[in-house]
Amino acid sequence: MAAPFELSDDSVVVIIGTGAGGGVLANELAQKGVSVVALEAGGRYLPEDYINDEWESFGQLAWLDARTTSGDWRVANDFSSLPTWIVKAVGGTTTHWAGASLRFQDHEWKAKTNYGDVQGANLLDWPIDPREMDDYYTKAEDKLGVTRTGGREGLPGCNNYKVFEAGAKAIGYKNVSTGRMAINSAEGDGRPACQQTGFCFQGCKWGAKWSSAYTDIPRGEATGNLEVRSQAHVLRIEHDDSGKVTGVVYADADGNQQLQKARIVCVAGNSIESPRLLLNSASSMYPDGLANSSGQVGRNYMRHMTGSVYAVFDKPVKMWRGTTMAGIIQDESRHDPSRGFVGGYELETLALGLPFMAAFLDPGGWGREFTTALDSYENMAGMWIVGEDMPQETNRITLNHDVKDQYGLPAPNVHFDDHPNDIAMRNHAYKQGMAVYEAVGATRVFPTPPYPSTHNLGTNRMSENPRDGVVNGYGQTHDIANLFVSDGSQFTTGGAENPTLTIVALAIRQADHIAAEMNRGNL
């Protein structure tokens, strides 16, 4: 089939990346009649292609291009070339994600105002009124079919959840449930109900979990207004003498470079690749990279304060059976500085298969302390901690000119140091998580260090004042009117919640804005 859009067609909106942000934006614009070319570095995989085997699936879907790390986070030591866990495929990381879909709490939109000056943190308020987000959150929940919203039932609790719930209640937590999940609890949206297969992280073979790969993207394509080119890896964004962006250069499946012209460019490559692309697009007019007059491109990298708690019991749990993230405790998500830190955190069940448990329980660990834990794998329960981390200017993505990717471009270096607030929060969460399991008879508990980052945020952040950030409240870059950022890198601060529902809500909102501005002739 001939491509619907020519390379020379400069009326199209070009979207780079087709994950939570890019995939949704592409469909939303296509539904409004806007012509879109979405360029995706990865290949196309659908539920029938997903592999329910942890490492094989990882090899199939993960972004494995050259990356380096620095900083005091343990990931830099344990997984020095794998700072993040991100997918390279049509649908992006929404193929891997677990589906937890939470709204920000009101106070989290205004972290600077509500938390005050936190030393070493580069806090800022989002340039968005939380009330403005209400409708967009509802639209996002309906799109994703989020349970416990819009009249949708919650999912049933699996073994791992039952242990977690009993422990939570035993220590007095009130707000524990199977959570709000973008997983069908009943057939809907042309997709079946969850069959509790337990491989949510490897791509849901039933399609019960929402992913843009088999919802928004094909729906956008069905309009005739969206062309998705897979294995199209964007290398740089071009601009004209007036400073406006004019198109993007990408490497196609055969490694040949192509130039796609554009009216508007939206960057949605996740929080490592998006700033890297802006930096790699430096020119004589923009020597520090595109949209970087603030110097904030690549800075304020956030990854959520994370960690896990696993526990062993004297009887079987079989945590791998059922949804990977099967429940949540929200009692600690409030902002309550009396605990010794600002912001809050969520506790969410998590199950890993034996291969991943061996890799992530205590990276680098060996000997009987380690192996006796795995000997009790069948009797293990687990939870993940996700809390708000502090944006820091020095936590950043930079270009590492000593290491090149397969296209000869400098690889991104991911630098991260924990902020004292992150450490205080993590220690609190470890204590609470261990207490949950000990209250129901755990014989051994494991405060497990953070994995490679799954929530990557903040590296092109929103700000009211162009001095403080890269994009405005609509994700439009302060410097270049027809250049947008459409993924998690827009986040001004991270909140305690898993980010994807907010990424999706912002993408729906951005589509409204772009379409309206195009109609007004402003773009």
Added chain:
Amino acid sequence: MLKQKATLTRRQLLSGSASIGTAFVIGIGYVAGSSAAWAMEVTHLKPQTMATLIQMARDIYPHDHVADEFYAAAVKGYDTEEQADMIETGIAGLDAAAQGKGFANYAETGWERHRVDILRNMENSPFFQTIRSGLVTGLYNQKAVWPLFGYEGESYSQGGYIDRGFDDINWI
């Protein structure tokens, strides 16, 4: 390939072979379990080196209910021309360390703790780290090992766990 029982009888195995420690016997071009439950051809490494490497693998990730053949399978990939030197040198280092403590060699120290002491002293060496990190997938990603830990692997082909015990916990 690891050969299963039938291929070698214990008698055949022991004729013309030497034992190393109590767990392994070695002959020309092979390493086998003393029980003759498994045998493995080695082409590029000395059989004794491979036997010691298998012991080292067990000492790094000891699971008493996991038989040697799975550890053998986990390190078999080192028996190549490119890796042979690195392994021979590394294992010679282990033996030298054992001899420094008055043992005949690494595999023949008796108590596990003596070998673990040797490993602790070298845990930051590239050799140790290569072997250890390789085992994380080499051992735990063997599908045949999973049932020994209770792990059931993929469930899609059986319709998931919706009707097969996703919530069957009965003690909580």
